[in-house]
Amino acid sequence: MADETTIILYLYKRLYQLGIRSIHGLPGDYNLVALDSLPKAGLSWVGNCNELNAGYAADGYARIKGISALITTFGVGELSALAAVAGSYSENVPVVHIVGVPSTIAQRQGALLHHTLGNGDFSVFANMSRNISKVLVNITDPTIAAREIDRALTACIVSARPVYIGLPTDMVERKIPRNGLDTPLNLSLHPNDPEVEADALEVITELIYSANNAVILVDACAIRHRVVDEVHELIDKTQLPAFVTPMSKGAVDETNPRFGGVYIGDVSRPDVKAAVESADLILSIGALKSDFNSGGFSYHTSTKRTIEFHSDHTKVGFATYPCIGMKSILRKLLDSLEFSKIRHSESAKSNPPHLANEEAEKSEGDEITHSWFWPHIGNWLQENDVVITETGTANFGILETRFPKGVTAISQVLWGSIGYSVGACQGAALAVKETDPSRRVILFVGDGSFQLTFNELSTMIRHGLKPIIVLINNDGYTIERMIHGPEESYNDIQSWKHTKVLETLGAKEGEYENYVVKTRQEVDDLFKRGNEFSKANVIQMVELFMPKMDAPRALKITGKMSEKLNARMEA
Known part of the structure; x- marks a missing residue:
């Protein structure tokens, strides 16, 4: 019927709507029927050499496209991909991991199938993915399949993390209403509380005006949570020196005269280290202070003199504003700042380009x-x-x-x-x-x-x-x-x-x-x-x-x- 589609086509067409055109992965008997429908949704099959490579490839694809999809088979296939999916989770990369699993009938019967542990437990492998997936869904009820798919894909984009979708073989071609596809996924971020955001904005604005040599420090989550445009606008309008970390290299236009280099704590070049650590205010955007990204945790910056913008909270000195995400507050900051009031210092100027x-x-x-x-x-x-x-x-x-x-x-x-x-x-x-x-x-x-x-x-x-x-x-x-x-x-x-x-x-x-x-x-x-x-x-x-x-x-x-x-x- 024209008003119906299959579960697998609903999923694939949602992936297409999100910009995906190619699907990475490997064939296995629990996903073969699902693979048959790829061309019907306008998707191409990549076909990698092994699942680990496929996971790495999906990660690289997502860093260009904004999201990717990976298909593996139950047990042996999905476990081979987990090291790659864990990397995507660690580094905030949105990957949809679709796993073809045995039929719901076989699962209820506890059948002794290949690719299992031989103990009738069909949830063990999904549970291994639970801690490296923002959302984990198993499609076992056609009446809520579309809703579950939409929930997982929305979480993948908004959180910039992998999600897991388990698809039993007898669910692949089950018919469901297709009308949901006529409404784009709601990918908007949860709105900041206006009163709390206004209070944070007032404090941040005053700190920026009172600073003599503020700098901007951009990190990985500025890329992953899509605030790079706001970052460039902030640099251009404030004319403050801007620095990146190893994980955010490339996030700032390095031909911009305000670009100062890569800050890695004690591992930094001396001029970069001096410029960042002498600043009396640091606007830190999307920080991810892992060991290699922070010079072995050797940052010599003051919490009191740092404003941290994150995807789900904002910190001003020692005060934390929960649920105040950086996308909204950076935009409001850009719209409200009087840029003529911002002072600059030669001590924090960017290093010579060459x-x-x-x-x-x-x-x-x-x-x-x-x-x-x-x-x-x-x-x-x-x-x-x-x-x-x-x-x-x-x-x-x-x-x-x-x-x-x-x-x-x-x-x-x-x-x-x-x-x-x-x-x-x-x-x-x-x-x-x-x-x-x-x-x-x-x-x-x-x-x-x-x-x-x-x-x-x-x-x-x-x-x-x-x-x-x-x-x-x-x-x-x-x-x-x-x-x-x-x-x-x-x-x-x-x-x-x-x-x-x-x-x-x-x-x-x-x-x-x-x-x-x-x-x-x-x-x-x-x-x-x-x-x-x-x-x-x-x-x-x-x-x-x-x-x-x-x-x-x-x-x-x-x-x-x-x-x-x-x-x-x-x-």
Whole structure:
């Protein structure tokens, strides 16, 4: 009937309405019938190499599109994806995890089915996902299926967290009313209490007017909870210096003269550290003070002199305003501030844009070192590039790179799952292909990390994705060497023939290029090739050799901090 649809089509069409065009995951017998309906909703199937990679890819896709979906099968499939989904939960990334589960009849009977623990308990795996899902629903009643789907998807977007939807095989094609699809999901945030918000706004305004050298510090949740536009407007109208953290790199236009650099506590460059810590007021937006994001918890900033804007509360000094979300209060602040009353100080001005690059160019030798490479590539990056960096040297090295306007940075600083970046690159590259194919996607990954998830390059090849993959060959797990056991065998890996990987995974002649660079001159020669390299219409692998024991400045400091934190014993 025209006024009916199936449960699976209702779900898929909602995903389509939210901007999703491709679904990541793997087939399994409990989700096969559900996969049959993807084309009917205008959705494409990706088909990853394994569920872990699929989860990483869904994370990368969501960071470009704003939401993604992942389909796995019951038990063996969903558990394989959990490390990736947990990373999305940790880092506030909205991923819809759809799990095909055995029929409601089999569940009621406690049938001894494959992919179970053999004990008749069909809830055990969903319960494992409960603490890494904002909402967990199992579709067992068609009369409320549409409502449950809408509830889960709304929570996914609004909370910027993964949700879990369990879909039994006998529910997939059950008919339900389709009229709900005519009404868009209500994705509006819960309104702030007007009286409490007005009180907070008054206090914040007075603090800003009385400050002599205020600064803006932007963190990850400003991106995840969609206040980047408000942040840029705040910077432009107040003309206050703005700094980012490792997790929010790329959130602020780094060509803006008010951009001051990356603040990481004691790991910061000296000029950045001095500018932030000398400020008499810090407007902190979306803070997420994890160890690697805060320089091993080494912030030297005063709570009394900090205003924290969060998605679900606001803090002014030691006072907390519960349920006063930053989206609303930042907008009201922008509409009410008299910007002529805001004072500025030279002590908090932004650092010279090319300081790190000038230092790098002065370094001697032709060996490719981290201190030379990362500032140097800022000259090669282009506006609107998508830059993905792996947990390891790349995550820390990219902090020294000055981005052109519009660059999107993808990394996993908090969850820090080694191998994440290759899957995330596939997801991000697919999202870019769907939205703006003119953007370049560039992956920086170490040789150790690459070995965990390299097979996802075959998915990129199959879907005609064309990222530039810069593989840093430094003979093992350098990030671990910087923390502990620099010469221990557990930080070593088997050497691979990286220039054979694309061909081995099925790339045909003319569909790929390989490059090997071992000197600074070879790096520059490659970057100068223009469209032949920088905008080539093929997937490219660049094997870039660096010394085994070399590391970015920030990683060397953070590694020592981590070793001390790991060894700390109770008093």
